[in-house]
Amino acid sequence: MSTTLKRVHGYLAEFDSVQELYHAAEHVRDAGYQRWDVHSPFPIHGMDKAMGVSRSKLPYLVFCGGITGTTVAFILQTITQTNFWSSIGLGFLEKIVETYPTVVQGKPTDIWTLPAFFPVMFELTILFSAFTTLFGLLALIGLPRWNHPLFASKRFPKFSDDGFFVCIEARDPKFSQEGTKSLLEKAGGKNIELVEDEV
Amino acid sequence: MSHHVTFNDLPQGGEKFEPAKGGKLIGSLGLVGLLGLIASGYFFFAKTDTFAYSWLFAVFFTFTFVVGGCFWILLHSASNSSWGVAVRRIWENLANMILALGILATPLLIPAVQKPLYEWMNHHRAAAEHAHHDHSTVKEALHHMTVGDEAKKIEANPHLHILVEKFGYLNISNHFLPPFSWQVRFVLYFLILWHIARTLRGKSLKQEQDGDIKHTIAARAFSCRWLLFYALTVTFASVDWLMSLDYNWFSTMWGVYIFAGCAWASMALSILVLTWLRGLGYLNKVVTDEHYHLMGKLLFAFTVFWGYIAFSQYFLIWYANITEETRFYLTRNTEAWRGVSIFIVVGHFVGPFLLLLSQPRKKNPVVVSLVCIWILFMHLVDIYWNVIPERGPSLGLGYWVPGAWVQDLAALCAVFGTMGFLYLRGLAKYSLYPWRDPRLIESVNVVN
Numbered sequence: 001m002s003t004t005l006k007r008v009h010g011y012l013a014e015f016d017s018v019q020e021l022y023h024a025a026e027h028v029r030d031a032g033y034q035r036w037d038v039h040s041p042f043p044i045h046g047m048d049k050a051m052g053v054s055r056s057k058l059p060y061l062v063f064c065g066g067i068t069g070t071t072v073a074f075i076l077q078t079i080t081q082t083n084f085w086s087s088i089g090l091g092f093l094e095k096i097v098e099t100y101p102t103v104v105q106g107k108p109t110d111i112w113t114l115p116a117f118f119p120v121m122f123e124l125t126i127l128f129s130a131f132t133t134l135f136g137l138l139a140l141i142g143l144p145r146w147n148h149p150l151f152a153s154k155r156f157p158k159f160s161d162d163g164f165f166v167c168i169e170a171r172d173p174k175f176s177q178e179g180t181k182s183l184l185e186k187a188g189g190k191n192i193e194l195v196e197d198e199v
Numbered sequence: 200m201s202h203h204v205t206f207n208d209l210p211q212g213g214e215k216f217e218p219a220k221g222g223k224l225i226g227s228l229g230l231v232g233l234l235g236l237i238a239s240g241y242f243f244f245a246k247t248d249t250f251a252y253s254w255l256f257a258v259f260f261t262f263t264f265v266v267g268g269c270f271w272i273l274l275h276s277a278s279n280s281s282w283g284v285a286v287r288r289i290w291e292n293l294a295n296m297i298l299a300l301g302i303l304a305t306p307l308l309i310p311a312v313q314k315p316l317y318e319w320m321n322h323h324r325a326a327a328e329h330a331h332h333d334h335s336t337v338k339e340a341l342h343h344m345t346v347g348d349e350a351k352k353i354e355a356n357p358h359l360h361i362l363v364e365k366f367g368y369l370n371i372s373n374h375f376l377p378p379f380s381w382q383v384r385f386v387l388y389f390l391i392l393w394h395i396a397r398t399l400r401g402k403s404l405k406q407e408q409d410g411d412i413k414h415t416i417a418a419r420a421f422s423c424r425w426l427l428f429y430a431l432t433v434t435f436a437s438v439d440w441l442m443s444l445d446y447n448w449f450s451t452m453w454g455v456y457i458f459a460g461c462a463w464a465s466m467a468l469s470i471l472v473l474t475w476l477r478g479l480g481y482l483n484k485v486v487t488d489e490h491y492h493l494m495g496k497l498l499f500a501f502t503v504f505w506g507y508i509a510f511s512q513y514f515l516i517w518y519a520n521i522t523e524e525t526r527f528y529l530t531r532n533t534e535a536w537r538g539v540s541i542f543i544v545v546g547h548f549v550g551p552f553l554l555l556l557s558q559p560r561k562k563n564p565v566v567v568s569l570v571c572i573w574i575l576f577m578h579l580v581d582i583y584w585n586v587i588p589e590r591g592p593s594l595g596l597g598y599w600v601p602g603a604w605v606q607d608l609a610a611l612c613a614v615f616g617t618m619g620f621l622y623l624r625g626l627a628k629y630s631l632y633p634w635r636d637p638r639l640i641e642s643v644n645v646v647n
Contacts, residue, residue: 045646055558063556105520116518118510 006196009149010036010169011180012156013189018044021164024187025050028166031183035172039150039159058136065132066125073124077117084111149197156195167195204643209484213407213630220479221623229620235612242606243306248315249603250610252590255316257610258304259440260582261618263457265300266433267465268293269392270458272399273429276415276422282493284642285485285632289469291403292625294396299621301389303614307440308382315594319362319446320381323371329353338366361447361523369443381439388436395425403633410635433458444589447523452512459508463501464578467571470494472623474568476631485632485643488562493647495561498574502555506548530588534598539584547577583607 015021018040025038029052038044038051078084081101085093087110101109107116138144150156150167159165166189168180177194184192218225242250271290275283306312313320326340329351333340341363347355362369372380399418406414434454442453450456470491476482516524517532531540551574560566587607591598633639 059557105518107518115510115514118514 005199007199008170009152009195009197010167010172010175011184012150012153012165012167012193012195013184013187014155014158014191015164015166015189018164020188021166022047022050024166024184024189027183027187028168031174033168033172033174035175036166036168039156039163039165039167041160041162041164056140058133058140061136062129062132065136066129069124069126069128070121072128073117073121077120078111078114081117082109082111082113087111149195152197153193153195155191155193204484204640206640209634209639209643211634213632213634214481214484216476216481216627216631218624218627221475224475225620225623228616228623230616231612232614232616232618232620235609235614235616238609239613242609246603246606247311248594249590249596249600250606251312251315252587253603253606253610254306254312254614255440256583256586256607257614258300258307259586260579260611261300261614262304262436263461263578263582264465264468265294265296266392266436266458267461267463268469269297269396269429270433270462271465271469273395273422273426276399276418277426279419281638281641282490282645282647284636284639285482286469286473286490286494287403287636288629288632289472289626290465291396291400292622292629293465293469294392295400295625296618296622297389297392297396300614300618301393303617304385304389308385317443317446318593319369319443320371322356322359322362337370338363341366358447365446369446381443384435384439388432388439391428391432395429403636404629406633407630407635410637412637415636415638430454430458433461441585444586444593445526448527449524450512450516450527452508452515456505456508456512459501459505460578460581463498463505464575466494466498466501467574467578470498470571471568471575474564474571476626477564481631485639487643487645488564489645489647490642491564491567492558492562493645495555495567498567498571499552499555499561502548502551506552509548530592530598531584536584536588536598539580543577543581543584546573547581551577579611 013024015024021038021040022044025047028036029050038047040047079094080097080099083094083099083101085091103109107113155163156165157163166184166187168175168184174180181192239250239254242253268290271283272287272294274280275287275290307316310320310324322341322344323337326337326344329335329343330337330340335343341359344353344356345359345363347353368379370380372382398421402414402418402421434457437454437457441457442448442450473482473486473490473494477486513528517528519525530536551570554566554570554573555561560570588598590596590603591600594600636642
């Protein structure tokens with residue numbers, strides 16, 4: 001018989017209803033824990049407040065992504081189709097590519113033809129924002145990953161049906177074998193188990 | 200989570216507004232309106248031609264808010280929303296200003312006012328004269344004027360061709376009465392909007408008697424039906440009053456463009472009224488930051504919507520470069536109007552877009568209200584930019600009539616001041632929120 005080395009992932013506690021989960025989250029928040037999460041089959045209004053989660057950084061990333069899209073579209077189009085860059089003394093930029101103004105309906109080839117480029121600027125803003133949203137989100141929440149330690153628990157799969165869980169991770173500085181367990185018990189948690197991860 | 204508000208926390212009978220508390224603003228609006236009316240009376244007789252444009256500008260500017268208020272109650276009922284119950288009465292009262300505005304709009308029915316504004320009416324009146332002599336129809340007479348008649352010394356005016364083509368829609372009641380002439384439609388617009396505003400507020404007030412949900416359901420059914428007529432009214436009103444200032448010009452996006460501005464500006468106005476009322480100590484129990492956030496989101500949505508529509512209209516017309524369409528933008532893209540055009544792009548879209556982008560700013564009543572003041576100003580510039588550039592060329596006075604801005608200001612003070620005075624005083628008539636609406640509690644505790 002061989003022995004396998006295991007690492008404690010954290011305590012998992014089950015709750016019967018949304019209300020209990022909500023109040024438990026408030027308890028854990030007030031106890032000052034940082035590395036913990038709740039799991040429910042559906043989103044719960046106001047849960048981020050009850051958990052004390054600060055606002056996501058994602059909007060800032062998306063804003064930067066969007067601005068990048070606008071700028072890229074602006075530069076690409078003005079360099080290839082207008083004399084804007086040489087008119088502000090940066091003519092060498094236009095040497096990189098061949099400037100080829102598309103003159104339609106007698107409209108100018110300087111910066112004032114800008115509205116003609118708005119659709120592409122708009123599209124690239126949307127495209128870059130969408131990409132930053134998707135990939136920024138995946139990066140922030142740490143997906144994709146092969147497995148999660150919580151899947152070791154037999155009860156945990158209920159989270160996608162009718163189970164409400166709180167999991168406090170062992171890497172939280174406040175985590176302690178006795179203290180965390182009694183906190184979860186006091187908050188009304190049932191079936192409290194120590195989830196272990198195979199190393 | 201903050202305390203969950205129940206009906207027991209709210210006063211019986213809702214909150215009644217005492218005009219004396221807001222006397223400063225109401226009084227100054229009344230004074231401004233009175234002075235504006237006196238000045239307008241002078242200009243109306245002394246400078247009828249240029250002042251006609253001022254009056255149209257002022258009336259239409261005020262009209263957009265009333266129309267927007269009407270839209271928000273219609274949408275709120277039709278979409279079965281509950282979040283806005285706490286602020287709905289502000290829109291209801293705004294929409295019900297339509298009758299008072301109708302009285303201020305009546306000068307537009309006077310032929311002497313129409314003469315400088317609507318060139319096509321002059322041609323129609325001339326054609327009616329000819330038709331009267333020749334016993335022909337007005338349309339035939341218009342056609343004769345297009346091709347000319349040497350025997351009768353009528354010079355050919357090929358531009359009138361388009362009036363012959365548009366005769367089915369664009370016509371006036373003169374020696375005869377076509378069923379849907381300009382004047383008949385003018386009255387009809389006000390009647391339709393009045394009917395919508397009166398019915399929806401009526402149902403809301405009846406609910407205050409019995410607290411029955413059936414009024415909410417009836418309002419929903421009513422709104423779904425009347426949204427169609429509302430949309431047609433806004434579209435054709437903007438076509439009749441503004442687009443026909445230049446009878447050659449046409450844009451299929453015009454109605455939507457005006458509507459986007461209406462919804463945008465009236466939301467800004469209602470946020471300002473809300474902040475003002477809360478500053479006086481009203482509505483603090485039923486309105487929270489969440490409502491500001493929701494209204495701010497709609498404001499943001501319509502900033503984008505307006506930008507989208509305004510740009511599409513410009514883009515298609517300017518780059519297609521069809522003579523009769525491009526004239527509109529040619530006037531506004533040359534001389535001093537060019538600066539105003541660029542200012543509108545930045546101030547009407549880019550500025551509000553960036554300011555309203557972040558959630559904490561939308562939730563902050565002070566910040567949102569400051570943005571709303573800017574929005575009202577930009578909406579004013581937008582309507583001014585739509586109406587006034589027609590004045591100089593139509594009257595043969597160059598692209599800009601010197602000194603005429605005084606008349607515009609007088610008309611604006613007269614109409615907006617008077618209407619603002621009546622609106623704020625009118626708030627006192629009923630409770631500031633529908634206090635027996637069964638979904639009020641849902642609205643008070645809204646989280647988004």
